[in-house]
Every structure is written in C-alpha cells, then in structure tokens.
Amino acid sequence: xxxxxxxxxxxxxxxxxxxxxxxxxxxxxxxxxxxxxxxxxxxxxxxxxxxxxxxxxxxxxxxxxxxxxxxxxxxxxxxxxxxxxxxxxxxxxxxxxxxxxxxxxxxxxxxxxxxxxxxxxxxxxxxxxxxxxxxxxxxxxxxxxxxxxxxxxxxxxxxxxxxxxxxxxxxxxxx
Ligand code: APR
Numbered sequence: 362x363x364x365x366x367x368x369x370x371x372x373x374x375x376x377x378x379x380x381x382x383x384x385x386x387x388x389x390x391x392x393x394x395x396x397x398x399x400x401x402x403x404x405x406x407x408x409x410x411x412x413x414x415x416x417x418x419x420x421x422x423x424x425x426x427x428x429x430x431x432x433x434x435x436x437x438x439x440x441x442x443x444x445x446x447x448x449x450x451x452x453x454x455x456x457x458x459x460x461x462x463x464x465x466x467x468x469x470x471x472x473x474x475x476x477x478x479x480x481x482x483x484x485x486x487x488x489x490x491x492x493x494x495x496x497x498x499x500x501x502x503x504x505x506x507x508x509x510x511x512x513x514x515x516x517x518x519x520x521x522x523x524x525x526x527x528x529x530x531x532x533x534x535x536x
Contacts, residue, residue, distance in 0.1 A: 362512065364514070367517060367518070368531050369528075370522050370524070372398065376519065377437040377438065380438060380471045382428075384482050385443040385444060389411040389429070390411065404435045411429075414431070424445065426445065426459045444466060449490040460500070461503045468504070468514070472515070480521050481519070483520070501535055
C-alpha cells in the first residue's frame with residue numbers, strides 16, 4: 362500500500378475527497394480566500410458546526426496550528442478540517458513549526474476519523490503572507506514524515522494550488 366502524494370491546480374471546493382482542509386482563522390466564523398469559498402459553497406451547515414465547536418470546545422477561538430472537523434455541507438467532500446495557519450510576519454521564529462503543526466494536526470484528525478483521501482490548500486500563503494516556496498517545502502516534509510510513520514493511513518494526500526505560479530513552485534520543490 363503506497364500513499365499517493367499529488368499536486369494539482371484547481372479549486373479546493375471542487376475536490377471529491379474524504380476531507381478538504383480549510384485555511385481558517387481562529388474565530389472559525391469564515392473569511393475570504395479558501396475560507397470564504399468553503400463557507401460560501403458549503404453552506405450554513407458548516408458555519409453552524411463551527412459555532413458549535415466554538416461554544417463547546419474552543420470558546421476563545423481555535424489556536425494556530427490546531428485543527429477541527431466539521432461537515433462539508435453541500436461540497437463534494439465528506440468533511441472539512443479547519444486549521445489556523447501562522448501569520449508569517451507576526452512570528453517568524455515560530456511560523457515554520459506552526460505551519461508544520463497545521464499539517465500534522467490535520468493529518469492526525471483525518472487519520473483518526475478514517476478519512477483516507479485528503480486535500481490541502483497552500484495554507485498561510487495568501488492573506489497570512491507565508492512565502493510559497495518555504496510553505497511548499499514544510500508541507501511536503503511534514504506530509505512525507507506522516508506517511509513514513511503511518512504508511513497505511515492514507516490512499517492520497519493532495520495539494521490543490523490555485524494558480525500556475527503556486528503549482529510551479531510546489532512542483533519545483535517537490536521534484
Ligand atoms: N482553492 C484552493 N486554493 C485557494 C482558493 C481555492 N478556492 N482560494 C485561494 N486559494 C489559495 C491562495 O491563492 C493562497 O495560495 O490558498 C492559499 C491560502 O490563501 P488564503 O485563503 O488567503 O489563506 P491564508 O493565507 O491561510 O489566510 C487565512 O484568510 O480567508 C482568510 O479567514 C481566513 O483569516 C483567514 C486568512
């Protein structure tokens with residue numbers, strides 16, 4: 362059994378996988394970019410689930426590097442894993458380990474939820490300003506490390522890049 366590590370150009374909301382990862386903020390109340398697209402297309406069920414998580418688990422908001430699971434609502438995926446990436450300029454020192462934590466937390470949550478195909482956006486590389494090349498390297502390394510230690514966990518880990526530039530950078534880093 363080998364885990365497919367794939368790179369595609371596309372829209373995370375269109376992915377027919379078990380789980381898609383949302384680049385959320387700590388409020389879990391939605392936003393722009395990936396977050397906005399997922400809530401807009403997934404519908405109110407996602408926001409309702411996020412509100413319930415805030416009410417019962419994370420009253421002060423979801424900390425950077427953590428991940429939570431909700432329904433995917435009207436999206437083709439089965440579930441959404443919301444994670445909060447680091448804001449690059451806010452904490453350069455800890456940004457790399459926090460971005461790694463987003464990947465490992467999301468993979469751990471998918472694994473324990475028996476979700477065998479998962480799609481990531483390039484977390485933190487938009488509004489949160491993380492340099493694309495560094496993010497691509499960290500996300501690949503963290504994914505490979507998880508696969509090496511849990512070879513049976515996933516059938517596919519997919520990275521969905523929104524434009525040609527991002528795809529090219531991920532391909533360069535990964536080749
Ligand atoms: N599918 C795949 N990738 C996308 C999509 C999409 N529909 N929309 C944007 N992207 C890409 C962006 O081009 C960027 O490379 O996802 C990457 C992450 O960008 P953001 O969505 O801005 O996420 P992030 O940088 O983590 O900032 C999070 O932005 O939307 C708000 O509520 C969110 O406050 C949070 C912050």
